[in-house]
Amino acid sequence: MRQICIGLMGIALGLGCVVAAPVHAPPSIRVLLASDVQRLEIRTDNVIWVADERDQARPYWAKLRLEVRGQAILLNGSRIDGGQVTLRAGEQDLKLWLPQPNGNGNGVPPLSGGDKPTLQVSGLVQLVLRGNGVLVINHVDLEEYVKGVVPSEVNSAWHPEMLKAQAVAARTYALYQHMLADARDYDVVASIQDQVYRGRHGVDARVEQAVESTRGLVVTYQNAPIYAAFSSTAAGLTEDAVVVWSKDLPYLKGVECPFDLESPYYQWKASFKLETLEKNLRQLGFPVGTIATLTPLSQSRAGRVATLRILHSKGELILRGEELRKAVGYTVIPSTQFTIDSIGEEVMLSGYGAGHAVGLCQWGAKELAQLGYSYASILRYYYPGTELQDASLTQTPPVAPVISTPVF
Secondary structure (H helix, E strand, O other), X not given: OOOOOOOEOOEOOOOOOOOOOXXXXXXXXXXXXXXXXXXXXXXXXXXXXXXXXXXXXXXXXXXXXXXXXXXXXXXXXXXXXXXXXXXXXXXXXXXXXXXXXXXXXXXXOOOOOOOOOOEEEOXXXXXXXXXOEEEEEEEEEHHHHHHHHHHHHOOOOOOHHHHHHHHHHHHHXXXXXXXXXXXXXXXXXXXXXXXXXXXXXXXOHHHHHHHHHOOOEEEEEXXXXXXXXXXXXXXXXXXXXXXXXXOOOOOOOXXXXXXXXXXXXXXXXXXXXXXXXXXXXXXXXXXXXXXXXXXXXXXXXXXXXXXXXXXXXXXXXXXXXXXXXXXXXXXXXXXXXXXXXXXXOEEEEEEEOEOOOEOEEHHHHHHHHXXXXXXXXXXXXXXXXXXXXXXXXXXXXXXXOOOOOOOO
């Protein structure tokens, strides 16, 4: 692997890093598309083969309707033995009409167009009976999965080097989860809980080129894929993982990011009802009463709210900044880089940036690509101490960090 790197402005970036993409057989990634599904429609342009738990397969022509009744799976009204079935359509894609995502973050982000399928996916779809519904899991080639993530996470009209950086980060994150998910039914969720994935939606020639030109490459630390976190807009220093997730990962340390001034999320204002915060905190298991005050208590090195002090009728609660975002809503409070303007029935905030700001800053990477930096340089900058490596040559990461907030 050959690399030529040139530093600029005291920043560890390179304009001319050249990395040859290796060729290898990628693994299959198990993507949870939705959970607790009781009704589902699947279509294809040809025959759908359905296999039960004993791998006994039978063909269905073009269209399937699934329904869960009690502890049984019905396909076109007929009961299927066992607790799971697998659907495939050969080289054809499967088109799925799914329910809207539920409130806990599981499920597929909605797409416009009522007559259009929620998702169109390659590979196979596994339906696993859990409780009163099924898990809908797409088993898809890693590279095809990355093609579905890139246009869901960033604009495919962005600079090709940024698209490549996003492709490598998405591939790395998926492989990391795949290597550590033996005890789970799936590797990743198709939402901001992991990475947004919409199957074939938005995949164009630019996305194809970005993924194929980096095929098989992942970001590694000590020969293992990293937890390749990324978010929209840092608006200053990126954040240490230990501040956000209490996990001290050597490659997720804050770096300067003065590159995302053009982001629409660079500066914002937000508000939420105090009553909503009280209710949501209780649902998350915090025994709070009526809140009297909400005050930032400590800040991270990057200037974000690390902890807050909440005085309420039952006592005091110390809350992490990301826990506040989770309680109120990640889209309501875009980041923890905020100040509290006023507190009444509503809490008014002013802030900067979007997302947890750990790892790759997407808008920062966009600007760096436009300035002429290669995707390899961008990745090495936002993930200090890492290298690009052929995924087939990597080893299993030592420990899986327990992350309670989305990669968003």
